[in-house]
Amino acid sequence: MPPLDILAIGAHPDDVExxxxxxxxxxxxxxKQTAILDLTYxxxxxxxxxxxxxxxxxxxxxxxxxxxxxxxxxPDRGLEAVRTEAIKQVVDLIRQARPRIxxxxxxxxxxxxxxxxxxxxxxxxxxxxxxxxxxxxxxxxYRPQQFYYYFINSTAAPQFVVDVxxxxxxxxxxxxxxxxxxxxxxxxxxxxxxxxxxxxxxxxERLFGQQTGLTHAEGYISAAPFVISSFA
Numbered sequence: 396m397p398p399l400d401i402l403a404i405g406a407h408p409d410d411v412e413x414x415x416x417x418x419x420x421x422x423x424x425x426x427k428q429t430a431i432l433d434l435t436y437x438x439x440x441x442x443x444x445x446x447x448x449x450x451x452x453x454x455x456x457x458x459x460x461x462x463x464x465x466x467x468x469x470p471d472r473g474l475e476a477v478r479t480e481a482i483k484q485v486v487d488l489i490r491q492a493r494p495r496i497x498x499x500x501x502x503x504x505x506x507x508x509x510x511x512x513x514x515x516x517x518x519x520x521x522x523x524x525x526x527x528x529x530x531x532x533x534x535x536x537y538r539p540q541q542f543y544y545y546f547i548n549s550t551a552a553p554q555f556v557v558d559v560x561x562x563x564x565x566x567x568x569x570x571x572x573x574x575x576x577x578x579x580x581x582x583x584x585x586x587x588x589x590x591x592x593x594x595x596x597x598x599x600e601r602l603f604g605q606q607t608g609l610t611h612a613e614g615y616i617s618a619a620p621f622v623i624s625s626f627a
Contacts, residue, residue: 396462401495401497402430404431405509406434406511408455409570415545418557420458430494432485436466442575458565490535500513500544520542556609
């Protein structure tokens with residue numbers, strides 16, 4: 396497989412889709428190579444089984460036009476206990492896939508796993524470029540050109556946005572693949588996700604759009620300052 400243009404990383408299937416599905420859809424339509432890495436199978440989710448959530452992720456993959464989707468099968472709600480191993484595995488994937496851009500969850504979120512992934516990926520992006528950092532010998536050191544944070548539950552002010560107005564209904568269709576999470580079904584446990592969550596995501600992204608003269612926009616925080624040649 397050629398090097399990836401974008402590798403988006405989350406704790407659970409649906410995390411990346413919540414914050415960055417529109418951006419990934421646009422990139423795929425432009426012929427870019429995109430992929431998602433889920434660190435866990437979300438086996439402790441209040442609703443849905445691992446098998447069902449994997450089927451839902453497969454449906455989302457098809458709509459997103461991904462080049463690949465990975466899952467490390469690390470313990471849900473146990474990422475801090477395997478932090479060192481998680482960093483090494485992410486380093487190896489970055490070195491193998493050589494993504495130009497890496498996306499990770501914003502570091503402040505109501506879900507501790509999202510915050511854990513944010514820290515793990517930050518360390519992995521840095522360590523992947525260090526020649527003496529131990530990893531799979533088949534993959535030479537490599538550091539992505541850009542590293543950005545996307546929002547899952549946070550409503551923090553973004554540093555920049557991606558215009559996803561023209562693909563927004565497609566993003567909604569991607570999120571709707573995860574019926575076990577976002578819809579109330581027989582025997583469902585009430586959670587923030589099945590209580591109008593998709594509508595809240597759209598409200599946030601309509602707000603980001605309104606602030607920039609767009610219909611819908613996904614917000615991001617950059618891990619490093621932007622460089623521009625001039626104000627011209």
